[in-house]
Amino acid sequence: MSDEPTLPTSRVRARGFESLAVHSGQIADPTTGAVIPPVHFSTTYVQDGIGGLRHGFEYGRSGNPTRTALERQLAAIEGGTHAYSFASGLAAEDALLRAALEPGDEVLLGNDVYGGTYRLISRVLGPWGVKVRVIDMHDLDVVKASLDERPAKIVWVETPSNPLLKITDIAGLARLGHEAGSIVVVDNTFASPALQQPIGLGADVVVHSATKYLGGHSDVVGGALVIEDDELADKVKFLQFAVGGVSGPLDAWLTTRGIKTLALRMQRHSENASAVASFLSGHERVAKVYYPGLTDHPGHDVAARQMSAFGGIVSLALADGQTARRFVESTRMFQLAESLGGVESLVNYPDEMTHKSVRGTELAVPEEVVRLSVGIESVDDLVADLDQALAIL
Ligand SMILES: *Cc1c(COP(=O)(O)O)cnc(C)c1O
Numbered sequence: 001m002s003d004e005p006t007l008p009t010s011r012v013r014a015r016g017f018e019s020l021a022v023h024s025g026q027i028a029d030p031t032t033g034a035v036i037p038p039v040h041f042s043t044t045y046v047q048d049g050i051g052g053l054r055h056g057f058e059y060g061r062s063g064n065p066t067r068t069a070l071e072r073q074l075a076a077i078e079g080g081t082h083a084y085s086f087a088s089g090l091a092a093e094d095a096l097l098r099a100a101l102e103p104g105d106e107v108l109l110g111n112d113v114y115g116g117t118y119r120l121i122s123r124v125l126g127p128w129g130v131k132v133r134v135i136d137m138h139d140l141d142v143v144k145a146s147l148d149e150r151p152a153k154i155v156w157v158e159t160p161s162n163p164l165l166k167i168t169d170i171a172g173l174a175r176l177g178h179e180a181g182s183i184v185v186v187d188n189t190f191a192s193p194a195l196q197q198p199i200g201l202g203a204d205v206v207v208h209s210a211t212k213y214l215g216g217h218s219d220v221v222g223g224a225l226v227i228e229d230d231e232l233a234d235k236v237k238f239l240q241f242a243v244g245g246v247s248g249p250l251d252a253w254l255t256t257r258g259i260k261t262l263a264l265r266m267q268r269h270s271e272n273a274s275a276v277a278s279f280l281s282g283h284e285r286v287a288k289v290y291y292p293g294l295t296d297h298p299g300h301d302v303a304a305r306q307m308s309a310f311g312g313i314v315s316l317a318l319a320d321g322q323t324a325r326r327f328v329e330s331t332r333m334f335q336l337a338e339s340l341g342g343v344e345s346l347v348n349y350p351d352e353m354t355h356k357s358v359r360g361t362e363l364a365v366p367e368e369v370v371r372l373s374v375g376i377e378s379v380d381d382l383v384a385d386l387d388q389a390l391a392i393l
Contacts, residue, residue, distance in 0.1 A: 008027055017194060020073075020077055021260055021262055021263060024073040025071070025073040026069060027069075040066045043060040045058055045059070060246075061241060061244050062241050064246075066256075070252040070256045071224075074214075077193045077194075077262070078198075079199050079200050080227060081227065082230070084224065084227075085224050085246070085247045086223040086247055087221065087246060088222065089116075089207070089208060089209025089210065089222070089223035090116050090117075090209075090223065091223050092208070092223030093117060093223070094124070094243075095225065095239045095240055095245060097154070098239055099235035100235070101153055101154065102129075103128060103130065104131070105131070105153040106133055106154075107131070107132045107154045107155075108133050108135060108137075108154065108155045108156065109121065109133065110137030111362050111363055112162065112363060113162070113187065114158065114354075115354060115356070115357045115363060117158075118357075118361070133152065134363065137166075140168075140169060143173060147176060147179075148180075153182060154185055155176075155182045156185045156187070158187040159186065159191070160190045160313065161190075163290075163355070164315060164365070167292050167297075167298075167299025168299075170201040170306055171201045171306070174204075178202070183205065183232070184204050184205070185206075186206055186207070189208050189212050192262060192341075193206075194213075194262045194265075195266055195310075195311060196307045204227070204232070205225060206227075207224075208223060208224040208226075210222035212339065212341030213262065213265070213266065215254060215255050215258040215342075216262065216343060217254075218341075218342035218344065222251050223247075265376060266311070266312070268376040269311065269374060270293070270310055272376065272377070272379045272382060273312045273313065273372075275382075276314050276386065279386065279387075280386065285390045286316050286317070286390070287318060288316065289314065289315075289316050289317075290314070290369075291313075291314045312341070313340060313371065313373055314371075315369055315371045316370050316372070317369050317370075318370065320368050321351065321367030323368070324349060324369065326392075326393055327370055327390070327393060328347045328348070328349045330389035330392055331385050331386065332385055333345055334382070334389075336348070340371070342375065343376045343377075344375045344377070345377060345385075346372070348371045348372075350370075350371055351369070354371070
């Protein structure tokens with residue numbers, strides 16, 4: 001494995017989130033002066049004599065300058081020490097879980113985390129002796145009782161959660177987790193670091209599906225880990241190299257480009273989602289709206305404390321499963337598709353799409369629930385689209 005890359009660092013002294021997002025890891029090309037660093041596709045690097053590496057780069061799996069630039073940017077925007085970029089969110093999760101766990105260890109998991117996270121822990125790592133305990137993570141009394149009963153190596157939370165937008169108090173959870181000797185992991189995919197920074201609130205690790213808001217344009221699959229602890233970071237770095245689930249250069253570059261506009265996008269996603277949530281709340285055909293920005297949301301106060309805006313995901317419940325299915329097939333600007341976090345609005349039917357793998361488990365999503373990923377289009381067009389789809393139910 002190569003040494004730490006020793007690329008020069010940017011001369012820009014940035015503190016604010018937007019400045020860090022634009023400048024971290026971005027150094028004008030020293031040969032040409034190109035403001036945007038080139039995408040490095042090379043898989044291997046010339047050695048000046050055996051082992052004479054220039055800036056620590058040796059082979060594309062162990063290190064790539066475009067990936068290093070992204071990893072520096074990720075660490076800066078999450079306020080963390082170490083960051084690692086992977087080929088997908090699940091590849092990142094897999095590296096973290098294998099770095100932190102041994103056979104017999106247990107993961108304490110929120111009951112509405114991303115279905116693929118549960119599938120990875122229970123069905124891939126389960127046969128290797130990893131155990132999983134699923135609880136209502138947003139209720140800290142439940143967390144405390146569970147950890148008092150039996151410790152867990154990892155406490156894993158998503159807040160806001162997918163798709164029911166439950167909110168967990170990250171600082172409170174981190175305290176409880178640390179008292180019990182657990183590693184506290186926050187999947188920050190839904191909020192993104194533009195709205196919420198878990199490490200500053202006490203979390204040990206931040207997980208991302210960069211496929212969603214970080215990339216932001218539905219054109220790249222990627223994942224990331226941001227880690228505070230040096231020892232855990234070393235183990236993850238070793239697995240990134242030894243297992244090889246790295247992001248490719250173009251994927252890394254697209255993610256870096258996405259991150260530069262993250263703050264602007266999250267602001268507009270949040271404004272549009274707030275307007276959509278208000279519209280839906282007042283609609284007679286909508287049984288329930290799940291959005292942490294609504295003052296009657298049970299997690300509203302905690303969300304207002306730990307997030308700078310409430311994000312772009314809104315879920316709603318209709319009368320029943322059949323009505324929900326008709327609705328998702330009736331919207332036009334909200335396109336029916338999996339995934340979320342892109343500039344274009346999407347609608348998803350969790351029970352049969354994103355969360356099909358957790359049907360019949362403790363993580364099952366009610367069949368009348370629909371999830372909206374509210375894009376950055378003109379808000380009047382978005383509301384009009386929802387209005388026409390509700391009208392023909
Ligand atoms: C999509 C998603 C993942 C998985 O990421 P991939 O990039 O699809 O592998 C993990 N967590 C959350 C919250 C997600 O939305």
